[in-house]
Amino acid sequence: MTLLRALPCALLGFALAQSATPAQTKLIQRGAYYVQVAGCHDCHTPLKMGPKGPEPDMSRMLSGHPEGLKMPPAPKLTEAPWGWVGSLTMTAFSGPWGVSYAANLTPDKETGLGAWTEAQFLQMVRSARHLGQGRAILPPMPIQNLQAATEADLKAVFAYLHSIPAVKNKVPAPIAPAPTPIPMH
């Protein structure tokens, strides 16, 4: 499955890089490699059912949890040590932190990273906060792994993510474990 995911996206990145300068092409290629080996596709590219079982839906490459896939309330897990569940697409997860969805990493301006600057991307990683300033980035995103990357590597990842096809897909907001009432007294 890894190969199935890795090859097309690497090729796509390379193909898109053709119009860029040699230095930019190299940067994008390096970014494609990091995205591949870091396993970004595992959650950010939805799985679909193929003849041999679940396979990445490359038409939605790195676009996160599909907007049209409305998840019902997550099943309650009462028997420890079972602690969390995931969707068949591998893009929605429920656990003690609430319900989280894989983000859209494509360069779509409204729903992905298209409006992000490189500095904001770096800030998001350094701070481990949503949009670089908001709530903490939620499990199962292994943000701590990304934080171990060098700034140059992160810039390459950002360059690659900006080079891939934009997919318009508004990922739902995460859901807290229990509704928090507004104090009204």
Place this chain on the structure above:
Amino acid sequence: MRTLLLALLVLGAWPGAAKAPAPPRLLSQTGLYAASGVVAARNLAYAPQYPLWTDGAAKARWIHLPAAIDGRDEAGWVFPVGTKAWKEFAFGGRKVETRLLWKTGPGTWVFASYAWNEAQTDAILVPEGGLPDAAEVAPGLRHGIPSRTDCRDCHGQEQVEILGFTALQLSPDRDPGALHGEPLRPGMVTLKELVAQRLLRGTRADLLTRPPRIEGDPATRTALGYLQANCATCHRADRPIPGLGLDLRPAHALRTALAPGGFPVPGQLDSRILSPGHPERSALLHRMGSRDPIAQMPPLGTVRVDQAAVDHVRRWIADLPALPSH
């Protein structure tokens, strides 16, 4: 030429290449005090008219200005190199932390936090990652000293701001209804003293006769002032958050928060950031009233809901005239 550039880089004189010095290990070494517990006379005390909510902490603030502030841009004062600003936080009558902002070069600032010792005699530099469990602020709720990354989240990355020391915050035309407003004590500086002491230059001529003031009725003035201090440090168009388009600075808050477009509030099908006449459908109020890590606003620096602010903003939203199309 190349040799000169190389020499500049080696000497750290090239713009942006200068490395900020490490902050001192002890608060007593930062220049705040003249003697133990005695603040040096050169450090000016001040109190912003709209304080940031930090779980009910009692705060004290001082600034050292080695030269005049460049006040030509009223919304973006440029502080002289060598500026130091301190903010002390106390809970239950005990000092817990003091934060330092120190401008060490034209584009470099040192951020540091100091945790007070048990004897309350000095405070020790906190590691870069912060101190998550510094004091109890309410039963079961602990105050954490933010990391330096968190400090920069609010104070800015390149264009660093001293958030409580701005033209609006130091305006002598203070909002009597400001939530958790602190009285001006003798010796505290406002715009008047800064101008008189020639510590602020380049401002508009009528700064003191027409000092900054949030427009609107008293409830609006207070609500927007609160949003300025607690929300607009991040939610502002000049530092846009991708995909959000929200600007909670006083002059822009109503326009951007009332913009059409859904913004989720649990259990409400028809919600937006601010829904006039309908506090229950207003995500802004929901976020203020939540301390769930996913939903809470501000997302850091507080573990307790500011009930007085929630009550005021709820009444304010309820009294806002409903939008015709809503």
